[in-house]
Amino acid sequence: MDNKEPIVKMRNITKRFGTKVIANDKVWLDIYRGEILSILGENGSGKTTLMNMLSGIYFPDEGTIEVDGKEVVIRSPKDAFTLGIGMVHQHFKLVDVLTAAENIVLGLEEPFDMKAATEKIRDICSRYGFDVNPEQKIYDMSVSQKQTVEIVKVLYRNANILILDEPTAVLTPQETDRLFAVLRNMRSDGKAIVIITHKLHEVEEISDRVAILRKGQFVGDVLTKNTNAEEMTNMMVGRAVQLNIERPEPVNSKPRLEVKDLTVRSQDGILKLDHVSFSLNSGEILGIAGISGCGQKELLEAIAGLQVAETGSISYIEDDGSRDELLGKDPLEIRKKGVSLSFVPEDRLGMGLVGNMDLADNMMLRSFRRGHSFLTDRKAPHELAETVVKELEVVTPSISTPVRRLSGGNVQKVLVGREIAAAPSILLTAYAVRGLDVNSSYVIYDLLNKQKMSGVGVIYVGEDLDVLLELSDRILVLCGGKVSGIVEGRGADKREIGRMMTSLGGNTEK
Amino acid sequence: MKNREPLFHISKRDDLSMLKVWGIRLIAILLALVLCSIVTILLTRLNPLDVFAAVIKGAFGSKRKTWVTAQNTSVLLLIALALTPAFKMRFWNVGGEGQILMGAWAAAACMITLTDKVPEWVLIVLMCVASIVCGALWAAIPAYFKAKWNTNDTLFTLMMNYIATQLVACFAIVWENPKGSGTIGIINNASEFGWIQIGNKYLLPIIVALIMTVATYVYLNFTKHGYEIAVVGESERTARYIGIKVERVMIRTLLVSGGVCGMVGLILVAGINHTLTTTLAGGRGFTGVMVSWMSHFNPFTMILTSFLLVFLNRGASEIATAFSLNTSFSDILTGIIIFFIIGCEFFIRYRVSFRSAKKKEG
Numbered sequence: 053m054d055n056k057e058p059i060v061k062m063r064n065i066t067k068r069f070g071t072k073v074i075a076n077d078k079v080w081l082d083i084y085r086g087e088i089l090s091i092l093g094e095n096g097s098g099k100t101t102l103m104n105m106l107s108g109i110y111f112p113d114e115g116t117i118e119v120d121g122k123e124v125v126i127r128s129p130k131d132a133f134t135l136g137i138g139m140v141h142q143h144f145k146l147v148d149v150l151t152a153a154e155n156i157v158l159g160l161e162e163p164f165d166m167k168a169a170t171e172k173i174r175d176i177c178s179r180y181g182f183d184v185n186p187e188q189k190i191y192d193m194s195v196s197q198k199q200t201v202e203i204v205k206v207l208y209r210n211a212n213i214l215i216l217d218e219p220t221a222v223l224t225p226q227e228t229d230r231l232f233a234v235l236r237n238m239r240s241d242g243k244a245i246v247i248i249t250h251k252l253h254e255v256e257e258i259s260d261r262v263a264i265l266r267k268g269q270f271v272g273d274v275l276t277k278n279t280n281a282e283e284m285t286n287m288m289v290g291r292a293v294q295l296n297i298e299r300p301e302p303v304n305s306k307p308r309l310e311v312k313d314l315t316v317r318s319q320d321g322i323l324k325l326d327h328v329s330f331s332l333n334s335g336e337i338l339g340i341a342g343i344s345g346c347g348q349k350e351l352l353e354a355i356a357g358l359q360v361a362e363t364g365s366i367s368y369i370e371d372d373g374s375r376d377e378l379l380g381k382d383p384l385e386i387r388k389k390g391v392s393l394s395f396v397p398e399d400r401l402g403m404g405l406v407g408n409m410d411l412a413d414n415m416m417l418r419s420f421r422r423g424h425s426f427l428t429d430r431k432a433p434h435e436l437a438e439t440v441v442k443e444l445e446v447v448t449p450s451i452s453t454p455v456r457r458l459s460g461g462n463v464q465k466v467l468v469g470r471e472i473a474a475a476p477s478i479l480l481t482a483y484a485v486r487g488l489d490v491n492s493s494y495v496i497y498d499l500l501n502k503q504k505m506s507g508v509g510v511i512y513v514g515e516d517l518d519v520l521l522e523l524s525d526r527i528l529v530l531c532g533g534k535v536s537g538i539v540e541g542r543g544a545d546k547r548e549i550g551r552m553m554t555s556l557g558g559n560t561e562k
Numbered sequence: 563m564k565n566r567e568p569l570f571h572i573s574k575r576d577d578l579s580m581l582k583v584w585g586i587r588l589i590a591i592l593l594a595l596v597l598c599s600i601v602t603i604l605l606t607r608l609n610p611l612d613v614f615a616a617v618i619k620g621a622f623g624s625k626r627k628t629w630v631t632a633q634n635t636s637v638l639l640l641i642a643l644a645l646t647p648a649f650k651m652r653f654w655n656v657g658g659e660g661q662i663l664m665g666a667w668a669a670a671a672c673m674i675t676l677t678d679k680v681p682e683w684v685l686i687v688l689m690c691v692a693s694i695v696c697g698a699l700w701a702a703i704p705a706y707f708k709a710k711w712n713t714n715d716t717l718f719t720l721m722m723n724y725i726a727t728q729l730v731a732c733f734a735i736v737w738e739n740p741k742g743s744g745t746i747g748i749i750n751n752a753s754e755f756g757w758i759q760i761g762n763k764y765l766l767p768i769i770v771a772l773i774m775t776v777a778t779y780v781y782l783n784f785t786k787h788g789y790e791i792a793v794v795g796e797s798e799r800t801a802r803y804i805g806i807k808v809e810r811v812m813i814r815t816l817l818v819s820g821g822v823c824g825m826v827g828l829i830l831v832a833g834i835n836h837t838l839t840t841t842l843a844g845g846r847g848f849t850g851v852m853v854s855w856m857s858h859f860n861p862f863t864m865i866l867t868s869f870l871l872v873f874l875n876r877g878a879s880e881i882a883t884a885f886s887l888n889t890s891f892s893d894i895l896t897g898i899i900i901f902f903i904i905g906c907e908f909f910i911r912y913r914v915s916f917r918s919a920k921k922k923e924g
Contacts, residue, residue: 428784
């Protein structure tokens, strides 16, 4: 098994973006048939770039690629398909109004025969155990079904080498199990499978071999059975890292926010939140779990004054017990009421920050109205930017760099730093560590814990159940816009929460 | 043969230094001039250097020509400055033409109906107020509809131009002078009542334009309004998230934008043309859009850009008369130069790398 020939050999691959950024620096990589290879690395370590070069999206500046022992040049995704290489991207590339089958044959230069195509798709599905209806429209599908369509699309083009970019990021534990089962089937069929990930337990669960990248450089590859989480983290980060999230006991907790019967419809009349009720205490982290699009966004935006609600109430409870109704007020009115509410939205550069503005100007978003002058005060935001950069160790060329140039982790530090600087009594966070590397994630967990200990009521909407279970004092599970249940964070069971995410109250029989 | 690297690929550049950026632009203009020369030789068999000399002569050939070039530059600059706040907010105000006409119409209305009924200074104050208000309202109508019902800003402002043109055409008949001419003629030609002039007859727009350049720069970059405009332009969602009332900012900004356009109408009627015609703005409401974008919304760069366009335009009409060529030929030359200037922005943002010679051998 050890001395068989690799199907893909990548040698000395270098890719630069501009003059300063080296995304891949002389990377070597071998991919074997009948094996699942994990590519592990922090964000910005060049995993996706490397695979994009194999699938024809980017062209390497230097280096050679061999497939089946022959040197090849991959100029486009079409070239890649001809060589049997197919990639499933993190953001699906499907046409919403077409059916699964139509999406799968889209762009193929073969006689258009929907019936034969459907037949072939059914065949592929039964061979590997996919559950997909070729005639279903994409807009009717769940995220996991869409992903399945993407995988079938690649297999339909006879790919032997399958690349999946962070396939589990959007899946529930149960869906992940199903995906892994299918991947194992494909492995035994002799296909070469590559998954890009930064989750260690997945590497351990599914892959045979793991290749590790750090800052664009190839650190090494090891057989998964010969390694462990600690060793992999060390290789990935370059030094030893503490992998436990702290969870201090809440102190002096009293009700801070009460949401009652909150019902929200989207503009096209779809029910997004259905009679949601819960309360948030000061000095606690309330985790919110749920499949993406189950009303998390609407819930946070309703509290922040950005979402119109049909019915219900959201009351803010002062220390002395008096209540303020927040529903029906816009963010400015909430602020004028004296409620200090900070919100770290999911869309950092599209909502929380302005990508083209520099750090100082972004700090100004919260404070520019201060003072009676017609002109803005530039000094205070500048100082705040400097403090945030210093205290949160933001890596940036200068205060006057547009934030879109910063890496994801640093963007998030700027945003969280600004929101915390407003001294909130309620802190809403949506996917606060999405796309962040190990180090930055722990910085954020730390910041949230500090806020909690200073008496802030924190809402943490997350997608990584492992983190939610370790960080939250209580976890509210949303399922299709309804509260499926609220469980204590300490001692909660991951499978149980996974079940509650997919069916109300976790009743699988229903 | 198939196993070859692609001939070239395009990648994004890091930010270039100011020096390099202007270097690229200079090269673009030089290349444009070379192409212009070749086209001139091939099509007209004239010496291109003679043609270029004529262009310069057209813009600066005499004292009067120099003044006219400066005046036209100022008017175009003022229009570009007026449109900039709207475009910075990503509101496509292509209705500059109509807003100028409405400002001009209001000024003319005051002059025609109130002459000799009020003291001259009262008339001038009324003209200023009326034209700024009319221009502002003409821009605020589409802004209100967009804020309330999310109508399309480009189409709406464009349509408002035609309404303004027809309105002016209608009043050209109502106020026609002399009867039967179908035009308004020079208003108060003998008395010059209500004419606004500072020093010589070219200076007014130049001074106003310089003041407005500085004012626009400060407004956009250092005021709370300017900050709100920038945030709304970059991301409406961010604006709402921090509690900016997007609808209000939209209407307010268009009031400013249209108001300045109205003022340009006032200057055209009271300071330069002393009459009202449907072609008073002469397409400059659209050229101003180009000036604003080409200058990346920087008021000081706009001075240069509007000068360049006016210079080319004046030179073009000179070569048309000097060499008895028709005006289409000068349009070709202007087209080539503008194409290169806009096209070079691509090379400022992206780098094109060709297949390296070394690899070709291997």
